[in-house]
Amino acid sequence: MQLNRKDFPEDFLFGTATSSYQIEGHAFGGAGRTHWDDYADTPGNVVRAENGATACDHYHRYAEDLDLVAAAGFDAYRFSISWARVLPEGRGTPNPDGLDFYDRLTDAMLERGLKPYATLYHWELPSALADLGGWRNRDIAAWFGDFTETIMRRLGDRMDTVATINEPWCVAWLGHFLGGHAPGLRDIRAAARAMHHVLLAHGRAIEVMRGLGMEGLGGVFNLEWAHPADDSEEAYEAAARYDGIYNRWFMGGVFKGQYPDIVLDGLAPHMPEGWQDDMALISQPLDWCGINYYTRKLLAPAKGPWPSLKEVPGILPKTYMDWEIYPEGLLNFLERTASEYTGDLPIYVTENGMASHDDPVAGEVQDEHRIAFIEAHLADVRRALARGVPVKGYFVWSLLDNYEWSFGYDKRFGLVHVDFDTLARTPKASYHALKRALTGE
Template sequence: MTAITHTRDDFPDGFVFGTATSAYQIEGHAQGGAGPTHWDSFAATPGNVERAENGDLACDHLHRWEADLDMIRDAGFDSYRFSMSWARLLPDGRGTPNAEGLAFYDRLIDGMLERGLKPAATLYHWEMPQPLADMGGWRNADMPAWFGDMTDLVARKFGDRLWSVAPINEPWCVAWLSHFMGVHAPGLRDIRATARAIHHVLKSHGTAIGVMRGHGMTNLGAVCNFEYPHPLTDSPEDVAAADRYDGFYNRVFLSGLFHGRYPDNVLEGLEPHLPSGWQDDFGVIQAPLDWLGLNYYTCKRIAHDDTAWPALKEVDGPPPHTQMGWEIYPEGLHHFLTRTATDYTGDLPLYVTENGMANPDVIRDGRIDDQPRIDYLNSHLASVRRALDDGAPVKGYYVWSLMDNYEWSRGYDQRFGLVHVDFDTLERTPKASWHAVRDMLVSA
């Protein structure tokens, strides 16, 4: 087995190494007084999720959190990026909080601090309370106010103990994948819903930042996901298609957050469907940030297609691919770290808030030898080091994920974890990659 070939000393002093999870993927949502979410409804609809699997039990982190935190500490990580379930905090999305949910996150955050881990919280990682989804969810212009009220609860209960907070994880997935492509809850394929979701997600983000600033909270950021678009050929049509993909996947959110506008090639398709008065909301959307997080996994090969906007199609790229079928392209991480600093954020601290791969890991003689994951981490850490050498202000790197979990519409088959989970017994077994990371981080 090849080890992690990097050391802590290869990165600047104070560089933060962490690992990440999300609430619905690990906690076990049918327990502890949490309310129904649109993911429960989506998973209960035939054909939406492989093998009709759901997050009712997941990894039972709700009851096994202490041992899970021990694994994070023992691997030598500095920080744990986790999310809070809106429906666990507020079962109806509004109104009376769930005392069990508040108590759980109290214990979880205190457990991180007791283990010397920096709590890096996300307020929304895709589990919309069903009562709010019934009122349109992200399509509803009242969403920023609802999200702000939930944020206020988190700030009052936990704000003094959180090292960092990002309001919304991966706006592209929340808005586009879920409202245009129909792959995630609520499973829509509606361009008008997509345009409104994009805008209301960003306005909700800005509203939440303002609420937390009002409580004196600091180290507040945003987390966006990125995919590198390769034009399939050098033809003007394919190049333009790849640029449109870059527009609606990568640039629309950064442009809104940092430039106070949307890219022209995105407005070509979405402007007729944006809510009335959208141009007046950028003062809220551009709430000043302390850092930006980049989630990066893969690239896409893009070709022009003679269809309605955005008039493109995705084409399979060359191997190697991950278990998800995603092409492995570490150069894209270097590209986005450097381009983001140059075009949008300047000296603002950048964090790689998710990076990792799904691999068909199996236990043999009590071991999981996931060499492809170690290779993936090595190549992407090398891209981070290149970005640092090129002047990008990268301050940390988080591995996705701590453990195998519920991979949304792909169910439990796709394994992203450093730790193997037997979904029949829920037994945790650290993989070779966990040991490799520990050797890198603890031996320094």
């Protein structure tokens, strides 16, 4: 890598990120069943019907994994907390083994000089709550608030930051309208309710943590830059609708207390009654904003019901997820987020990375493509800083190859290769390149 730590402000933070269900091994430690277990057990949903029962066995190997984080010179570790590990039924009596695990994990970070950056929810809804309607049910905001209080009474005094819900678009739209994630619905009414309730739960969790005297609270949003597929007015309108659904709905709700009209045009008839009364809770002040960025999309009009759009393949180089590599989109979003939504609020790039097909050869994994991807995006972070955007940190997704949801174990995002038969860890060339950039070694 040509860039290194000295190319960024002295207080700029570098980290790497993971999520609970993707790495921990959900079969261990008394965790309850989740809707991802249900989704994976349904034929056709997940490659080879794979699930997170073992994953990377981070539950038992967390010390080894955190040694890798610290040795690379990262400042922070972004992790998530499994709701079903803490509360196996989603409510009621906590699981002592789950609470103890996150205690040990937090202390292990601190012992290695790593700042804990926690996320309360990364998609593993307890099945018992899914049975009650899950994100379609307004009561989920109260359930999530109770979960937040349970875990943050235990960990809150040791967290540097806490985010509420990772990538609300995936929770609500991908899971309830497109059917590509658990619970696997394709239902516009369910999607509209989930689109609102996921932000209501965010607001309730912030309220609970403020009540505990906590600071460092934020939200994390996945963003995709929307380009029209051609110069037609119809393509521009399709791109604007996509941008509204994917990006502006969640940012607008949290930072402005309002949803974009271009999305309400389609969702208003399906929204829960009295949703307008919730916007003050949803939009209470945050301490920072997180952006997860991977790609752009080209949009064209399509016949059929709202939102009447379709994605068109682009011509840029693609990752193994078939996502176009478009670093400029990260620069665009950093500037737009600061200018339109957050002002002087600190912004973190909370996820950025690429999937590839990484096979060890003679005990090494040469992933120069990932090095180039990271460096290109870091270069645009530097451009944003030069333009006055208050970017305070950058997290690589992901530390480990892991369970990539509906793609099973095929798509490898890790800086560290995981052999899913032996669970052996092998740092890739990208890991070593980042280590040199961050530590000079």
